[in-house]
Amino acid sequence: MKLLLIHSDHFKYEVTKETPVAEDIDDELREGLMDEVLAVFTTVEEVDEEDPEGVVKQARDEIIDVLESVNAERVMLYPYAHLSPSLGSPDTAVEILKSLKRSLEEKNIETGRSPFGWYKAFEISCKGHPLSELSRDIKPIEKEEVGEEKRVVPSDYIILTPDGSEQQVDPEQYKQGQAGDPVLDKYILSEEVKGQPSEKPPSIDSMRKLEIADYEAASDPGNLKFYPKGSLIFSLMKDWAHQIAVDRFGAMEIDTPILYDWSEPDIREQGESFHERHYRVKPPEGEKELVLRFAGDFGLFKMLQDSIISYRDLPLRIYEFSKSFRYEKRGELSGLKRLRAFHMPDIHSFTADLESGWREYQELYKEYADLADGTDIDYAVVFRVVEDFYSENKDKITELLEYSGKPALIELLKERKHYWVVKHEFQGIDSTGGNSQLSTVQLDIEDAERYGITYTDTDGQEKGCIICHSSIGSIERWIYEIIENAHKMEKPTLPTWLCPTQTRILPISSDNHDYAEKIQRELQENDVRADIDDRDQSLGKKIREAEMEWIPYIAVVGDREEENQELNVRDRETGEETTMKTQQLTEKIKEKTKGMPYRPLPLPQKLSKRPQFIG
Missing domain, CATH: 3.50.80.10 (D-tyrosyl-tRNA(Tyr) deacylase)
Incomplete structure (x- = not known):
């Protein structure tokens, strides 16, 4: 049509x-x-x-x-x-x-x-x-064929706690509160029992009101535009992903194309085995049909097919920040949660055997747990694992749950149905009680052979690798969960390191503008994002607008503050008003943002110089 x-x-x-x-x-x-x-x-x-x-x-x-x-x-x-x-x-x-x-x-x-x-x-x-x-x-959606990923394999469910105790769970008979953990309970109700809530997530409106992101009607649905504030948040999350992957985990960063030949057998097999919805592209010249990648595997696996890898190079850790595309159904698209174009920070680790692959898996679990904890969101841990592998490695899985301080829902598969023997997901829980997958790690014992990725062992023989697939999770979905988490609070607040403006300075009169600019410079020199509301408006209106922007610290400066070289600071999180020196405010913000990436203010320092992106 x-x-x-x-x-x-x-x-x-x-x-x-x-x-x-x-x-x-x-x-x-x-x-x-x-x-x-x-x-x-x-x-x-x-x-x-x-x-x-x-x-x-x-x-x-x-x-x-x-x-x-x-x-x-x-x-x-x-x-x-x-x-x-x-x-x-x-x-x-x-x-x-x-x-x-x-x-x-x-x-x-x-x-x-x-x-x-x-x-x-x-x-x-x-x-x-x-x-x-x-x-x-409008085109009819192709019918999915039943393949390996659709094969039904019997499974049981248990809840495993950090102390190693197990509780059998039947999703069909599940009762609210049975998990003993409110976040995991909400996941089970949303994903395994009742289904996703029908309520509209408030982040869909907030992403516009806060001038973070918006739909672009002139593009395909599910493609968003980011305003300066949203671009800053996106970039900080990207920096954090790079810090996890490269600086801490030691992965090498690559960049590969987004377009691939759909007739390539391995690419087509990978796509069809997951029944993904693809964007297909036909160039103006030629008969070749191309596909926009829906995951970062395409280019990486092609790269490693042509590489010479020795056992000395293992584990081989590769990181790519890949823009990916999936033609999700129009009715499934939802704000930042589900899109057709999104950005995935992916880490792949290639090892010699299952034992070393499992060690990589455990390290990645901990890295991603640190990331999730750094965003302050509520998330549940969900494992899906072949029963024999679980029996042999329950103690290690328990150690991972102890690290993150959370119980997990575990699906025990009676036999292997997928290319992996174990995988887990961190499932974010939004303000409506719905869930969305964030980070995931999968221990793959099959795909190296499929893609011809081998290494030369000590005996000179070519052998297939074990692959530890992992994704930090799409940046857009992380931002979704962070905004949703804010809506659970009495006063919605983003993590301080992600706030576009960390301090809003409000001069009471034009006589205090010079002092306000002095404070702004001092904060900026100490890597604190601060701006000045220099508009000709009442103080009350300025405070209300700063609160509507979820700004964590509002610093009011008048003649008394200027005379004493102080600030009157309102803390959004605690609701307290305190008189303090600029250095004290700096130290307070530094403590809240310790270890997190920093970027400067994304907009002009003075509000009088800023455009209004949302009418």
Whole structure:
């Protein structure tokens, strides 16, 4: 299905003559008029007949996405055969258009439809803004084949605590509170029992209000734009990932292409084994079909196929910050939580045998636990492991839980069904009680052979590696969970090291501006992000706006503070007001940001010099 969407002051049509394929209509469909309308010129294509219901759902979601982006009030569906040379049958087209109208109305959207197969005169007044004319191409989603990853293997569930005790769990009989840990309890209820909450996560609105990120209507859904504040948070998280991977774990950093030949057997096999939804690309010249990578493995594995690796090089640790793409269904997209374009900091470790691979696994677990703890979010630990491997390594898994101070839900697989023998996930829990996967580590005993990744052993023989796959988790999803965690607080607050402005300085009058600038310079020289609200507004309004921005420290300076060379500081977290020296405030912030990356203020120091990105 092809859609041409035009945001219009008004749209008017009147039928003039029927064609041989005209549908029977009542008088009410012979003419129509709508004001403040999104006019949707629609071509039903032959391929749509493969999955009419799926096409309608996708088209509805795309129309709603544009409708909300341009703030239109209603929709007019207008059959238009000129957007594609491959037309669907008239009967199918009529049924799809009728179904699309019903589907939009079920979402409480006022929807009109002009008749199919009639010549019509129409009049349209386009708004003329940048988003007033958009197009969308809807394609039926390919049916997934049942493969190895879909094979059902019996499993049992237990809860393992840091002291090594086990509790049998039946998800079908699970009772709230049974886990004995509120965070793990919420994960089990969300993922294994009730399903994700239907409530809209508040971070979807907050990411806009705080000028962190927003949808880009001129792009494909699920592609976000980041404003300066969001770009700073993103960059700090990227720096933190690099610190974990390169500075602490000792991985070598690489960079590989995002486009790959879909006909390459190993790339296609990897993609199809996981049933990923791919972005496929056809260049202007040539018959080759390309795919945008949905994981960082593609380029890394190709690189190592051509590399000469000795047993002396092992463990071989590789890090890549990879932008990846997955064509998630429109209805599954949700703010920063689920996107079609996202950034994955991935670490792969290649070892000689299972024992050394398991050691790498345990070290990565601890690195990622440190990262998660540094963001202050609530997360649950979930293991999935082959039963025999668990029996042999329960003591080591217990040690990992002791390190993070958390119990874990463990799925015990009766036999190996995947390429891994053990994996775990850190599952973030948002403010609605829903969950989302963050970091993961997987111990792979199969893929090295599939991709031809070998090393030369002490005896001169070529041997396959054990691969420890891991991802810190998409940066976007981490930001989602951090914002969601803030919404659990009485006064939402980001971790201080991630706050775009760590201190807002409020001069009481213009006479205090010079003193405010002096304080700002001192803080900045000590790697504290501070700005000045120098606008001609009341102090009360300035304080309210700083609180709406979740700024952790508000420093008020007037004549008394200037005379005493002090600050009157409001602490958002504690609610306390304290008089202190600039050095004391610096030390307080330094203590809260110790060991974390730093970047300077992402916006002009004075608020009077800043643009407003969200109207």
